[in-house]
Amino acid sequence: MGKIAKFVLLFLLILCLIGVRVFLEPFLYDPLIDYFKSDYLHKPIPDLNLGLYMLNLSFRFFINSIISLSILYVIFNKKSVVKFSSKVYVITFLILIISFYLVIKYQLIDGYLMIFYLRRFLIHPIILLLLIPAFYYQRLAFKSNDN
Numbered sequence: 001m002g003k004i005a006k007f008v009l010l011f012l013l014i015l016c017l018i019g020v021r022v023f024l025e026p027f028l029y030d031p032l033i034d035y036f037k038s039d040y041l042h043k044p045i046p047d048l049n050l051g052l053y054m055l056n057l058s059f060r061f062f063i064n065s066i067i068s069l070s071i072l073y074v075i076f077n078k079k080s081v082v083k084f085s086s087k088v089y090v091i092t093f094l095i096l097i098i099s100f101y102l103v104i105k106y107q108l109i110d111g112y113l114m115i116f117y118l119r120r121f122l123i124h125p126i127i128l129l130l131l132i133p134a135f136y137y138q139r140l141a142f143k144s145n146d147n
Helices: 003-027 031-037 050-076 079-106 113-123 126-146
Strands: none
Touching: 003 050, 050 079, 050 113, 050 126, 079 113, 079 126, 113 126
């Protein structure tokens, strides 16, 4: 793939991530959006339809993951990177969604911070921001070892 095509594809994939945030948000069930935009420091966490909410979080995580894996493939052009990253996404998803469920269902914490950050990791492509520099550094390390 040529450099120009690679940059155009990366740009389009980044626009897809932005599109998920901007255009899907109104269609997904997420009462915590309004909660965190309001005076959440002094309000209890609102009642949630937990099943529907978990389904919506999972759907958004899945969409972001597919786009993020595509970005990683375009940048590094290696199936091994996508394969490893897929495993990271699955493990991370399981840990985060189970933790989120337990915290919400059994009110294991006082306050909002744990819910805020677990939710943030589930709905935003933060893992992508961690994986890109990790793979880039790994590529640099292998190049320096070859010399």
